[in-house]
Amino acid sequence: MSGNTFGHILQLTTFGESHGPAIGGILAGLPSGMVIRQDKVQEELNRRRPGQSIITTERKEEDKVQFLSGIFEEKSTGAPIGFMIHNKDHQSKDYDQLQHIFRPSHADYTYQTKYGNRDHRGSGRASARETANWVVAGAIAKQFLAIQSISIYAYVSQVANIKTSKKPNELDLSTIDHSMVRCPDKEVSDQMIALITSAKEEGDSLGGIITCIIQNVPVGLGEPVFNKLHADLGHAMLSINAVKGFEYGLGFDEVTKKGSEVNDEFYEKDGKVFTKTNYSGGIQGGISNGMNIEFRIAFKPISTIKKTQRTLSTDHDSILFEAEGRHDPCVLPRAVPIVEAMAALVIADHSLMNRNSQL
């Protein structure tokens, strides 16, 4: 209700600001009896961790997750899984300058006005640090989905104007993490890295697009009319910091097509139903149709830049401001595991909801 819980049956509730003692969450609704590999959860956190490469922020955070409940002898018990991640790298002095400033295109002004007070250190609750919680929960959801052979792959398909022209099925998705920028198109990846490096030197920031592919989803996930699968996926993706748009299947490109051009023709092979094309992005009428689910997410260049900008103080004085501290010039490489985590939570949740669709 207050915006701190995600999901219907599999529910993640989170807490934490970037500069308190810890962040954490409670994942409730996971069936009992599932083996939980904590090392694999930590691996996903490591993929999101700051300081992992030369193109991310240099902040160092260990981001070690600690599980507090709900797991007994390495299996889920059906009880809620409590977890926390200690905040390690407090350089609160970096944030002293922020106490009396509304940073441009940040959440300072809106939080201050909505809540009347505000933890100004490191964006408080608005910090993307919160997404580490999502990665923990999503990593568990991924393990749940793996039992059903469902795989989720997100990758950076565009940074600023540099984009891969290859379609998902032309890429080797197993190589995503071979690239520092998490783009499995080697040549494009190199160009992206060069561009990000240059932006970092300038003190500026870059946006881009992440593409996500979900393979082997069974037919039937999605709860029309208000929890259509793509609506819940869109909701999840639009919850990620810096996201400005979501499209699935052919998306915005479909608006210029005629119906006769983009209807997906059904056919049968070995007793199973397929479509020849997949303009629908694996979802029809809000329900998965067994084809790959495909969607794309637009990320803006983040607001924090090392350039002088004019803005207002909290007293409404016009002032000049230049961000200090260490920030990502482009958040997309680190956003890849976040996208996968949120997608995993949605699909796992719908998988559980779908247990009640038939008698």
Place this chain on the structure above:
Amino acid sequence: MSGNTFGHILQLTTFGESHGPAIGGILAGLPSGMVIRQDKVQEELNRRRPGQSIITTERKEEDKVQFLSGIFEEKSTGAPIGFMIHNKDHQSKDYDQLQHIFRPSHADYTYQTKYGNRDHRGSGRASARETANWVVAGAIAKQFLAIQSISIYAYVSQVANIKTSKKPNELDLSTIDHSMVRCPDKEVSDQMIALITSAKEEGDSLGGIITCIIQNVPVGLGEPVFNKLHADLGHAMLSINAVKGFEYGLGFDEVTKKGSEVNDEFYEKDGKVFTKTNYSGGIQGGISNGMNIEFRIAFKPISTIKKTQRTLSTDHDSILFEAEGRHDPCVLPRAVPIVEAMAALVIADHSLMNRNSQL
């Protein structure tokens, strides 16, 4: 939980298939004491009604809403508002051909597989007729917002490749309904109408984009981290039939910009805070910042076309299929009031949630 309720405090729960005796809903959570103009609700329904112009389906449905509870002496009582719309124009024979067919890019196959059985007449629950319920509830939400001087304007900004090059603030939004296609750019509107007429003759369908502007939203609406205002708006829009994408502010176009180009500079005028640009689309950190909220929604060309297509029967036989009946060649003109209705429900709901943000 089963996908039939929308909203957190202001909650719409709906029922109904296109070919049952009626559709309807329950709007709960509206504060008491609000004057409800039932004639204005009917006006909104009329904007959505089929058969309203030569570019929409010729089906005739009166779509007369009947209120059953929650209103006493023309005011809300705080009790849930029950309403229904009788289904009038049953030409079920139009749908006999559908009983044994999975129409391409329709929900026939996914519903059949998910639920095991299916009301094949007129798409059952997957029919866009359901959105008439949303328009009723949204019309009440609009009246709630009008008390706070909040206005919502949606219009068709693009049909296929024809689009207005004017920005929202260059258009006279009060003239939207002067255009049969609901595009307030007269010249472009005429071109759109010509194109839709031509597609209708061909038996094909067209997609497009609806732009929505919400004016005078107070600062502070939105519940981070999982009910950010734009995430709830996106969820609402992605729930509308045929929608394939959602973006707010600069949206997908922002991915090619640098942070220094798209940060919105704060300034003060007459004691109020504004931003010089509005790339953020009126929402920062998931919370409204007082500027106009702006978003865009991509609609695909609808699947029902009067052209021969290959598909599967419910027995998985490959067959040829051509839709009969009367359908919209382009749903966008009639989708405008639906977009406004869903936007109104989201903003009204967040307005109520925000009553609890401070002590």
Place this chain on the structure above:
Amino acid sequence: MSGNTFGHILQLTTFGESHGPAIGGILAGLPSGMVIRQDKVQEELNRRRPGQSIITTERKEEDKVQFLSGIFEEKSTGAPIGFMIHNKDHQSKDYDQLQHIFRPSHADYTYQTKYGNRDHRGSGRASARETANWVVAGAIAKQFLAIQSISIYAYVSQVANIKTSKKPNELDLSTIDHSMVRCPDKEVSDQMIALITSAKEEGDSLGGIITCIIQNVPVGLGEPVFNKLHADLGHAMLSINAVKGFEYGLGFDEVTKKGSEVNDEFYEKDGKVFTKTNYSGGIQGGISNGMNIEFRIAFKPISTIKKTQRTLSTDHDSILFEAEGRHDPCVLPRAVPIVEAMAALVIADHSLMNRNSQL
């Protein structure tokens, strides 16, 4: 959220005041493929109907339920089931006297203060007429439970000081409806009827206790820690008009016992686990243990009596008041199907929730 929806997966949302055109509801979350016998739903409504015997109100209401959606060829489709019951017997003039009065121990004063305005005709939303909606939904839930051989029996075990001394297992529960007062202990039933008849002549009202037995519940229903099975049952029962208390198993009588006297000893027979006694009332740790679920509900004598009472007008003047109209001297006989309906909704809901307890 606003108190108009009951249940977690199987959700009933209702609307309606006693003197509007209709009451009704939406039952969402029922799995598809279930045969729904509408005649059996009507039978349950008939058990609740006013005017059914000389000891109930003489008001006549046909209480004919009409289904509007969610059922196709007599089976559930997985879509929400909309239904309504027209209000027939409007004698609004009976209620004219109520417009300016706060009736003692009624909801007039609290509704007026909470909502600022109020539909004074027949108690508006606070009318027990609302419970007809619950009986409709509960009758469907009963059919869902019958598939699993789960049976629910409620009966009147006490009216004022007259009570049966027999335990549930000493009674023939199939004979409950043979008694006008719905007490299966023939001798006690006769005494109850005599007492109620006498109270009716006096213009006074009587309270009592309803006992409910649920047979054949599988082990495992209940969602600790906040949706324990008995907590959800208690919530459901305390929602019924005029209910003042709820206890399960030995209930309040257990407070005077020692642990050594009331622990239920486990034993095994034919590979199944039983307890020798059932002081636990079929629920341990908030989860059903396979024994009969047993609980008791205290009903107060209803507030509407044909005796002169002192009270306040809506202007706070001290006035004398005597109820007109036709009211039940004792609501318990008609409350029996309501208790069964709410119990059925809870057990069916938990049965669906429990599908997700294990991998």
Place this chain on the structure above:
Amino acid sequence: MSGNTFGHILQLTTFGESHGPAIGGILAGLPSGMVIRQDKVQEELNRRRPGQSIITTERKEEDKVQFLSGIFEEKSTGAPIGFMIHNKDHQSKDYDQLQHIFRPSHADYTYQTKYGNRDHRGSGRASARETANWVVAGAIAKQFLAIQSISIYAYVSQVANIKTSKKPNELDLSTIDHSMVRCPDKEVSDQMIALITSAKEEGDSLGGIITCIIQNVPVGLGEPVFNKLHADLGHAMLSINAVKGFEYGLGFDEVTKKGSEVNDEFYEKDGKVFTKTNYSGGIQGGISNGMNIEFRIAFKPISTIKKTQRTLSTDHDSILFEAEGRHDPCVLPRAVPIVEAMAALVIADHSLMNRNSQL
């Protein structure tokens, strides 16, 4: 959904087993700007702490709460409040005997069957240790209510057959904690202590009744029809371990009265409305009427006793069992702060919901 969240707007989600590293929770939905006195939270925890007197368990747990988020400079920020309590006194060997036993009237058998596996140490999630989380959240809710001058007093009114004959208004509620057993009737308190001491020596356990009084509740709290104030209070109380019954106002005693005897007569004094009697227990039609809210809760004698009992092993062998370890002979003294905490959560939640009842 999975039973780990309580409340509608003010929502507590919890995690933790008695023998994991910690228990804890997330309290979301508290408005920003409220001063939170952490010392007062700890005081409430101390009232619940084991080992506090000779009549409670001798287990020693420090039960020190640590806040992790949502509080900045001693005020709520509107962000969720994360907290945890480390588990200190692990004597897991006490529980080794429990691994292969279904203790009589415990949750061992039902948890094992529902979830398929089980943390057998100290009852896992079914342990009353969980209620420490509730006391933390409830202590914050109490501070929220104190701003509105709402006070909550619970006390032990009966242990086994020993009960106070005094009504709440004849007792000095400020002296509750002067009594080791938390009964403010000195003479009766002494008798209770003697009885509990004797039961402890026997190795047996005792039940009893806790009475709760809530003073100064404004008119209007409660959300009919499914979240009536007393239904939500009943739900809360029935969630507490060992509770077997709930009644409010005159409760079960009201069933033997006539309507003419128990209708509460309204009168006015100094412009405010009161009732001469309060058989309604401060709630009419599910909404608070401004009089004291009064309810009573039945606790069974807890199942853990140091007497030999026959039961089943997890392999269904009939065995003899005698509990080891240190347990409360009577849980009521320590349950008093738990009752107050849950009552505070309900009243605070309804106070927030009621902000939306009028325009």
